[in-house]
Amino acid sequence: MKKIVGLTLGLACLAAGLNAQASTSAELIVRGTIKPVACNLSMTGGGIINYGDIPSGQLQQAAFNPLAERTTPLTVNCGNTPARFGLKFVDLQAGSKVPGILNALGAGYTEAHNYGLGTASGRKTGGFAVTLKDLRASTTPLYPIMRSGVGAWQSSDGKVAQSPTQYSWRSSTAIVPAAVSQLAGTIAVRAVINRGQDLDLSRDITLDGRATLELSYI
Template structure:
């Protein structure tokens, strides 16, 4: 009988405890996520600039060897949602840079490496933004370093921390646009032949990462 009474008492206490937790207050939670505009970045030809076969006999032994400018298309598509965005480039072959190879008018931040063969640096190349447009309207490149002030640019692209965008007015302010088309122009310069190992094939191996970010 004591055991039964103990069980009954336990049930009563439990019922009393549950009743004590009852409340007449409830919480309403409103949730959602606002995401940036869904922009897609693409380069023509898979982003490959191909200089084909270059005969070693064409190269100067004692001077740098500039090649012709080649281009690929640049497209950014944000659907119907305008956005302010910019581009940064990171040189993945920065350790192979040949200082001064681009000549006057270029800084070392605008000099991208072409890789190295047998420990000898192949050369460098420049990247320039050209013919930027949005819905038929001409855009002009602007740039800033890090989080600094935006300023006008001639389109020559320096590596990070420099960031590039575009304006549709006279002031250096990023334009809010839904679509962008343009051209990325690349100009390679091969090292002096005497600085290369021409007893074997020398491959131009420039590689850079192009990143789209929202401003």
């Protein structure tokens, strides 16, 4: 019993000491994190453009061989929050470019539009071009615009040059990126196979074009 009384008295004395030094102020802390809009970029079918089997006997030996256009849907979803964003395309097979091959597609293409199709047996397979088409936000049509690096925005016909060129879209006559919460559109690809005489046609050749799409906020 004595030990219990002594403990009780000790706590009473300590409490009295604390009351004698009571603080007359307190700190209020306000915390939170502002995060950028989370936009999800996707392409139907994983972004794979498949030309299937191409008989080697159909290839021209002394000229480039353009293939038909293939497409895949593109979507960007930012939830309910409109955002201004753009896309860059990075060629992962840049070392396999065939200079001048996109001339087979007609006028308006430069080497910046030329994406490599990989190599087979040490020989360059060909190239492909990318075009942005049918852009829209819900039912509102959008029109592609572009800039090089951090330069001024300008109108675009949708042909996609490689990074550092950046692409976005406008919804009015003003050439500035539009803020959208959902974007839908089409990525169109036109591939061109190298001259038959520059390929090893004694074995299978796989078209191996690969490019990364990078979404960035503006």
